[in-house]
Amino acid sequence: MIRSISRAQLIVDVVVASVLLLLVIWSATIQSPIAGPVVVLLLCGALAVRRLSPALALIGAWAGALLQIAVLMAVTPADAAVLGVAYASASYGTRTIRLIGLASSITGGAIAAVYLTLSSRDEYINPVGSPTHTVVTLIALGIGMITLFVLSWTLGLLARTVRQSREAKVQAAVAAQRAAYESAIEQERTRIARDMHDVVAHSLAVVIAQADGARYAGATSPEVQSDALGTISATARSALTEVRLLLTQLRREVPDGPQPSLDDLPALIAGMRGAGLRIAETTSGTPVPLLQGTGLAAYRILQEALTNAxxxxxxxxxxxxxLLWEPEALHLRVRNAVVAVAPGTEPADAVRSAGHGLPGMRERAALAGGTLTAGPAADTAGAYEVFAVLPTTVAPREEAAQ
Structure with a gap:
């Protein structure tokens, strides 16, 4: 029976009901010193909890209205709370409460029409005028009161429909965004597979060539056979590690050409500077050789981050x-200032999150065994930061498996 609503909604409802209570409590007390305040408290209480519990609001409204009729109390502004309760029963209630609210609107409108018709200012239960006049008045008031109550209920149902439609649109947008994100990841995996196809093909070609050479030269040149076996071992180990880190399956695609690495970073930065980007580059630590897949991931991450900047x-x-080189990891950080946006427009980080760049960078870092975070810089206002950590060595469990 109790719904979950925000604190702001509850405060607004209580304040509105309290204001109405303060406005009518005095006049109700004058009319009926005992029953008057109770009637007003029941009606205003129903108004206060109409969104929190439409069922309790209906109970409170009916109790207040029936008590008001029982003591022959005149209509007060507090009776307007009944309209709010009818609205809330359709807008926030369950299917059962909505039907009860509709029945209450029709029944309550009819009862209110009879009560108003048979009452006068000075004396209650005193038909005014001829029976014909009374019947006409009753019919007119009945149509008016039932229409008023049912209209309030209908407006609540309309508000409920509009709210559910908006929620459905939001859920559809979230689902579409999730599907687009997953599609972007899948496309990036395809691009990674295409990039690494050349690496794996090269490694296998080296292994085959060295094995053939060792087989032919083994009888006459044992040292050549030993060198070839060493090359085969190193090449196969590197290729196996790269496959484990970067590929879930291989695609039989024609490679586009040689794959870049961190050795190509100066050319990348020079090209970005030529495009008008101001770049301040710093490198610390002692560089160590990277697996080709890790170097490719580092290059692509830097390329995408600079493109976004x-x-x-x-x-x-x-x-x-x-670039911070450590014995077991390479730390990459790209930070740029964000252009201030006008009110009502989307910030730059929101624009970036909607594209394929960030999912691709995260996927590359994860497949290389590292991590990547992107978002507003924590220590600098108005700055956007991409930070990646990529391993420079093979994990111990992978070395053991080899």
Whole structure:
């Protein structure tokens, strides 16, 4: 019977009911010192809990109205609470409460018409005028009161329909965004598979060539056979690790060409500078060789981050690119200033999250065994940061498996 509503909604309902209570409590007390305040409290209480519990609101409204009729109390502004309860029963109640609210609106309207027809200002239960006049008045009031109550209930039902329609649109938008995100990840996996196809093919070609050479030269040159076996071991180990890190399945696609790595970073930065991006680059620590898949992931992450900075960042301020080499991990950080947006427009990070770039970067980092975070910088206002950590060595459990 109790719904979950926000604190602001509850406060508004209580305040409105309290104001109405203060306005009518005095006049109701004058009319009926004992029953008057009770009637007003029941009606205003029903108004206060109409969204919190439409069922309790209906009970309170009926109790107040029946008590008012029983003591022959005149109509007060507190009776307007009945309209709010009828609205809430349709807008916030369950299917049973909605039907009870509709029946209450029709029945209550009829009872109110009879009560108003048979009452006068000075004396109650005293038909005014001729019986014909009384019947006409009763019919007119009945139509008017039932229409008023049912109209309040109908407005509540309409508000409920509009609210459910909006919620359905939001859920559909969330589902569409989730589907687009998953599609972007799947497309990025396809691109990663295409990139790594060249790597795996090269590794297998080296293994085959070295094995053939060792087989032919083994009888006459044992040292050549030993070198070939060492090359085969290193190449196969590296290829196996890259497959485990970066591929779930291989696609038989024609590679586009040689794959970039961190060695190509100077050319990438030079190209971005040529496009108008101001870049401040810093490198610390001792660089160590990376697996080709990890180097490719690092290059692609930096490429996407710099592209996003060029598209969405403030061109008047510099972009910071930091590479921190540690014995077991490479830390990549790209930070750029965000252009201030006008009220009502979407911020740059919202625009980025809707595209395929961030899902692709996260996927590359995860498949390389690392992590990536992207969002507003925690220590600098108005800045956007992409931070990735990529392993520089094979995990111990993978070395053991080999």
């Amino acid at each position: 060029l598209r969405h960042g403030d061109p008047a301020r510099s972009v910071t690119v930091e």
